[in-house]
Structure formats: C-alpha cells, structure tokens
Amino acid sequence: MNLYLNIRVLSGCLRGDFVKSIxxxxxxxxxxxxxxxxxxxxxxxxxxxxxxFFAYPEESIEKxxxxxxxCNNKVCxxxxxxxxxDTIILGVNIEDLKSRIINLLETCTSS
Amino acid sequence: MDLEGHDVYWQMALxxxxxxxxxxxxxxxxxxxxxxxxxxxxxxxxxxxxEAVNLEFLHENxxxxxxxxxxxxxxxxxTNGELTYSxxxxxxxxxxxxxxxxxxxxxxxxxxxxxxxxxxxxAPINDIVIYGKKISGSAQTRRAGxxxxxxxxxxxxxxxxxxxxxxxxxxxxxxxxxxxxxxxxITLKDVIGEVDVNVLVESLIExxxxxxxxxIYYDEFSEKxxxxxxxxxxxxxxxxxxxxx
Numbered sequence: 001m002n003l004y005l006n007i008r009v010l011s012g013c014l015r016g017d018f019v020k021s022i023x024x025x026x027x028x029x030x031x032x033x034x035x036x037x038x039x040x041x042x043x044x045x046x047x048x049x050x051x052x053f054f055a056y057p058e059e060s061i062e063k064x065x066x067x068x069x070x071c072n073n074k075v076c077x078x079x080x081x082x083x084x085x086d087t088i089i090l091g092v093n094i095e096d097l098k099s100r101i102i103n104l105l106e107t108c109t110s111s
Numbered sequence: 112m113d114l115e116g117h118d119v120y121w122q123m124a125l126x127x128x129x130x131x132x133x134x135x136x137x138x139x140x141x142x143x144x145x146x147x148x149x150x151x152x153x154x155x156x157x158x159x160x161x162e163a164v165n166l167e168f169l170h171e172n173x174x175x176x177x178x179x180x181x182x183x184x185x186x187x188x189x190t191n192g193e194l195t196y197s198x199x200x201x202x203x204x205x206x207x208x209x210x211x212x213x214x215x216x217x218x219x220x221x222x223x224x225x226x227x228x229x230x231x232x233x234a235p236i237n238d239i240v241i242y243g244k245k246i247s248g249s250a251q252t253r254r255a256g257x258x259x260x261x262x263x264x265x266x267x268x269x270x271x272x273x274x275x276x277x278x279x280x281x282x283x284x285x286x287x288x289x290x291x292x293x294x295x296x297i298t299l300k301d302v303i304g305e306v307d308v309n310v311l312v313e314s315l316i317e318x319x320x321x322x323x324x325x326x327i328y329y330d331e332f333s334e335k336x337x338x339x340x341x342x343x344x345x346x347x348x349x350x351x352x353x354x355x356x
Contacts, residue, residue, distance in 0.1 A: 029236060031283050033159070050159040050356050052184035052283075054236070056209060056253055058156050088209055090182075090236050 019045065022104060030054075030091025034101070042108035043072040047101075053091040060087040072109070074102045112329070114308065116148025116190055119175045123153065124343035126197045127180055128336055130252070130259040133199040138336065142319055142327060143197045144312055147188035152176040152276055155183040155250065159356045168275050177347045178355065181250035181261065183237060185277050192268035192298065194308070196220070196315060197261035200323070202253060213237050213249060216260050219322035220247055223314035229302050237262075244297035264315070266299040266306045 024034040030053040037046040047068050055061050067080045081098045113122075122145060132138045154163045156179060163185040169176055188195060198216060206212040217233050224231035224239070224246070231247075234240045239247035249262030274293045289295045299306050320327050346352050 027283065027286050033162070048159075048356065050157055050162070052155050052158060052163075052182070054182035054209075054250070055157070058180070058182065058252065061157060090209065 020108065024100060024104070026092075026097065026100065028053075028091055028093050028096070032092050032097060034097075036101070036104060038104070038108050041072060042105055043070060044068050044105070051092075053089060055090075056088040060084045068101070072105060074106070077102050077105065112312065113143065113145035114312070116146035118149065119147050119151035119153060119177050119188065120344045120347040121340065122147055122195070123177055123179060123347045125332075125336070125340040126259060126261055127343050128340035129197070129199045130180075130254055130257060132336060132339060133201075134255040134257040138199075138333070139330075140201070140325070141197075141199045142316070144315055145195050145197070146190055146193070147195065148190045150174060150190045150272075151188050152185060153179045153188065154185040156180060156252075157182055157356065158185060160354055163278060165276055165278055172272075172276075174276060176353065178353050179250060179261075181252045181259070183248065183250035186248065186263055187268065187273040187276050188263070189265075189268040189272070192266060192300075194264045194266065194311065194315070195261060196264070196319070197259060198319065199257065199259050202256055202258050206258065209251070209253075210235060212258065212260070213251060215322055216251075216319075217247070217249055217262070219319035220249075220262070220264060220315065222318035222321050223311070224299075226314045226317070227299070227303060227306070227311070229299065241297050241302055245295055246297050246299065264299075264311070265296065266308065266311055268296075268298050270296060270298070 020038040022036045026032045030051055032049065032051040032053060035048045036044060039045050047065050049061055049065060064080065064084050067083060071077050071080060077098060129141050133141065152164050152169060152174060154160055164176060200206060206215060213236060214233055217239055220239055221231045221233060229241055231239050231241050237249045238245050247262055247264050249260055251258055251260040270293050274291060277292055279292045284290060287295050316327055
C-alpha cells in the first residue's frame, strides 16, 4: 500500500485560547484529509474528515467527527471508532487512520 | 434515456428520487442513461469542495456544480463527451457485498466497451481502465436494502476543460505514477475514434442486461417520480449542501 503523508501544523489563538490546527493528508487506495483543531490541553475541538473514499452508511463519518470532539487520549479515540465498527469504509485503512489520530494527540500531549 | 440532457441539479435529484421511491417499494428497478446539459461537475459526498474543484474556473466558465449523495471523487460531465448511467436495485444475492456489487454492475460497462473492441478492465474499487487509464468511475450508496450506483463513461470528454476544472491531490497523482489528471484518463475517442452515441447506449443496455441477468424495457417517468425529484432540486442547489465540506 502506498502511503503518502503531509502534515501542516498551525498554532494560534482562537477566542483567547491557544489552539493547534493540523492538516493531515493520507493516501490509501483513496485519499483522506484530516483537519483537526486541538486545544491547549490537546483536546479535539473540531475534526473534519474529507476525501474521495466511500463509507456505508455515509452519515457514520459525521457521527465519528462529532463523537471525536472532546477526545484527548487513546482510550477515547478507540472507543469512538468502536461505535462505528459496523460501518464499511472503502479505500481507507481505518486502523491506520485511528492510529494517526491517536499519534497526533500523544505528540501534542508530550510536546 | 435522456440524451438531450438536463442540468446537474435535476439529474442528481432524479437519481436520489429513484432510490427513495425504490426503497419504499413504489417503483421498479430502474436503469437510466443520461447526459448533463450544460456540462457540469459533481463532487463526492465526503469531498471538500474547495479542494476538489477549481471554483474560480467554474465560475468564469459558467460550469454548474453540486455534491452527490455518493462518495468517491469529483467528475466532469461533458455534455458532448460523457454518458452517465444510474441504476437502482435491491441489495440481494450477488449485490450483497459492496465491493462485489461494484464489480458486477461495472461488468455491464466492460461488456459494452469490449463489444466495441476496447480492452476495458475493472480496476477496484470503482474504476474501469483501458491501458491502465481511467475511462469510467462509479459511485454507490445504499438505503434500506436498496442501492443506487451511478457512473461515467467518457467517450469524447474535453480533457483540457476537465484538467482545468478538477483539482487532484498531489499525493493521489503520485500514487498513480502520473503528473497530471490528464495523464491518468482516456476517452473512447482516443482508442477507437469517433463513436456513435446511440450505438454506445445500445451496447450499455445490453451490457447491463447481461451483467444483471435482467430483462430491460423502456418506460416513461411517472408523475410521482418527477414530483419527488422536483422537491429535491433545491437541496442540490443549496449552499448548505454543496459547501457542507
């Protein structure tokens, strides 16, 4: 599997709070882009998952985005992905995608 | 059959209407073959519009665009060079598995292309290629035990416009071993020269009949189908839907 990775990190203040905005592009059979905003405490404030992949049902991706908000650790991310385990996602290595999000949170926490 | 063509909002609304009505048991299994008039762009359900298409180019050239209810990538629908098919069926037997259902339905297109002497091949998940270049892409959604699959067939698409209108991530092009979108695609005209669209349509109908072991008959749209589609047009024109990502 070819896996290309681009990461862009921007830091700044949003409504007085320090935040990190991270864009991550992942190439599996299809392309996925993660746009994540993390709080100063490394909590996911917002996450948008975009790309040319397929998900059945489609609404589960919006559910995943909403449920990931507030996560700041591995357990929370794993639990959230478990909630959509019935979803069939084509063109994406979902385990790798989950690991990338966990890595981002762990890198944020340790920095 | 709609070879005269209608705009992108109507075509997408009609596809969704047929899925809705089929899943309610109110209509039969349905195959449509149609064109977009004027030429237009559709983007996949999960795509970010600003990263999928060149909005400035679309606005300057009056090219309409909307978001599909199906996943996948952005598509340029050239009035004079591209046919679209859509098919609404129950999910049963060979169509239960999603990957397998793509293969089965796409085999109808492959049958049609091979009948025209073109060495078309299925390229999972959802493409058909000739000499490794994409000539057709399909996308599928499922609702309440039924599926809608629609897809393209480029017979003489203006690839200059396609290349200017669509944006492809650098990572995607690199993974395909090409430098531009244009290098990655091919039209029927490139392979066998000018194509009689009516012959192509007949081949497609025969192909889908073979692929799905189905008897196909021609019909007109019912008032109900047209009404449900009309009600969906505003969605496909709305900022909230088109720019939701």
